[in-house]
Amino acid sequence: MQGAVLYGARDIRFEDRADPTIVEPTDAIISLPVTCICGSDLWPYRGVSPFPAGTPMGHEYCGYVEEVGRDVTSVKRGQFVIGSFFASDNTCPHCHHGFQSSCVHKTAVGGAQAPRLRVPLADGTLVATRDMPDVDHIPSMLALSDVMGTGWFAADAANVKPGSTVVVVGDGAVGLLGVLSAKQIGAERIIAMSRHEARQKLAREFGATDIVTERGDEGVERIKQLTNGVGADSVLECVGTQESMMQAIKSTRPGGSVGYVGVPHGVTLDGADLFFRHVRLLGGPAPVRRYLPQLIDLVFAGKINPGKVFDLVLPLDQVAEGYRAMDERRAIKTLLRPSGN
């Protein structure tokens, strides 16, 4: 098969890769009707995060089970399944507490920008849908694998409740789906911070009631104005820089919560500053597995449509253009179609 492999900064290639095979008896092989590029793929693509040259890319996936190892019991050939970027056993104490992305046996899933994928710990990782999704639902199912699950975790970690006032920092796919999550949970007011017209539009479509274009302390000042000087109950941090993190913390009212899902790059927090702000913090790699059954139901019921974040669709062999479009912010998120699947 052919898939996307990263060799260096901005050097992504579509090339021959070995077909995946069952390695462990707990593995499954799935075929991917669609795949995609994640905002977090841009960290290595831009040379910000180190990686070994020749890394197969892609960690978001859904598709049809082709083959399972002999120990796999919960999914079977032909089913449509979705999993998370971290494989997890779903039985360890951390999984039982709903933090499957800290599973004691967690394994990063990689190489999903391809027609087929090996998924380790298939029983713990994969969730099969009750029915086959319509072709129109498949992009939304794919979004559940990471960006939607991550947006939902951000809202959950930020303690969004019905009636909450919410701020979302970051207008990438995760931030936009954080807006959608907050809306679905019942937030009354959702303030999206964005200075990009197409993203503002999608944020409004997903439920944002206000848009703030200012950033940093000016952005914080604007949030304070919009909330009668109080600050927000819940702030979703979906970027991962020092500026965005402080923007999130300072926009939160005392006793409010920040859910941070942007992977922190060079972020440092001052203990005393945090102490006197009375802000609750929870972040980390989203435990997408916890939310998958609920989110799958919401997609089938037509209550959420996270696939709308895909505003560029390309054949998989044009994956390099998909990265370029996201790198240059011409696309929010690129959907890729393997040929023949």
Add this chain to the structure above:
Amino acid sequence: MQGAVLYGARDIRFEDRADPTIVEPTDAIISLPVTCICGSDLWPYRGVSPFPAGTPMGHEYCGYVEEVGRDVTSVKRGQFVIGSFFASDNTCPHCHHGFQSSCVHKTAVGGAQAPRLRVPLADGTLVATRDMPDVDHIPSMLALSDVMGTGWFAADAANVKPGSTVVVVGDGAVGLLGVLSAKQIGAERIIAMSRHEARQKLAREFGATDIVTERGDEGVERIKQLTNGVGADSVLECVGTQESMMQAIKSTRPGGSVGYVGVPHGVTLDGADLFFRHVRLLGGPAPVRRYLPQLIDLVFAGKINPGKVFDLVLPLDQVAEGYRAMDERRAIKTLLRPSGN
């Protein structure tokens, strides 16, 4: 009247001070049957935190209302009242959310190591008891004003629930009362970190099931051993140093919570480290006011006895010895009795 005034590092004097008077119409003057020294008084006493020379000391108080300003309606002369170290209006949005120590009108209360005290914002700050407490209950009522309320907030912020596994970092009065709070809330296992025999004994009396004497990474290792490698659901950080904060964070399981109430001194947190640990953080000056009604009831009902942390009782004019005993860790907490009250 005469009270305690701090002039420089380890230079605490018992000397004449002006009698407090009603300054604002929202003030109350209370007479103090007992007063005490806080662990946090040791920061300026040791010269670690800056302060103006000639600072009247003491911020923990309960006592009898002597006089109220013309706008005070909720307490009256003769009542027994308890308040927090931060006066608060109890009506602003932050107070409504239960974070009175971030009240928009908050004012630090000071000078309580004296026979009488002016309390600002009396209506919002003071809680009157329904009945007059017995003399035996008065030390426990005094403890509610700060250390017990702070220990309770630490447990609440750390999300302690019935059945939880809890670790308490710090064996000062707040840490010990964190143990008592966790026990009262229904924690199943409470691991106190202490290497001081008298404090270990009181921790056990308050409900600790295990004592860990190791510190730092060795202490974390011991917590992991005691929890089957999982870590604790809830950790109460009651010190405020970099070492104690990291000890708390590393002792927490993924998805667990740290409640930190030790005022951070030189504490810095790495965003990426915190992210991958999946640890929820909430700290700050305790909103004692929120908990006072409930804690007063628990003292009257004989369910908690936080006054046990006072292991040294001195007349107020020996306040300097009270500080020395705490500074040298000869005493957990010093109760002071003003003469004639």
